Amino acid sequence: MNTLSCSSTERHPNALWFDFDWSSLIDVSPGSHLITSRNGYIHHGIYLGEQQVIHYAGMCSGFDIGPIEIIHLTHFANGRQVRVRRHMQAGFKPDVVLERALSRLGETRYRLLTNNCEHFCYWSLFGKSESPQVQDVLSHPSKAIKLIMRSWPIVMALYLPAFRKFFALN
16 A cells, blocks of 8 residues: 555644645655544654654554654554644754654653653654644543544454453463
8 A cells, every 4th residue: 555645735724734745745854744644543753764753652553552763654654644744833943853853762651641642743843742632632522532432443452452461360
């Protein structure tokens, strides 16, 4: 599957950023903010160049919490389209973004609501740890309930074996 297909631009209603499909750009520079869809959320990373991405693995691979790590772009994409998020606000220069992101390599303090992949990217880009995605869900509880209901079969398939193993009495 070609993870870098299609060409489109999506402007978000809050006008804080534009999302560009990777293939619509000739050059993606190191320090760019990458996003890709997952089941029920958007995953975030920082492009390092040469097809490498630094991201907070978090719970991408199941119940175990993953660290901030460097992975290949195709692994980051996970079979899905990758987009480049272009922010309207000024941030750090690309070399500073890379330095900041790499300074946290190996960190294992992932927290879904307070220190996730989006928090990591915003901190690297702007020096402020925030997650508009989390803010949106918390300000609209009905969205959170719909997300849980829609993704319940996926959550159970991913985490039930880990829960059984974790709570098994030996």
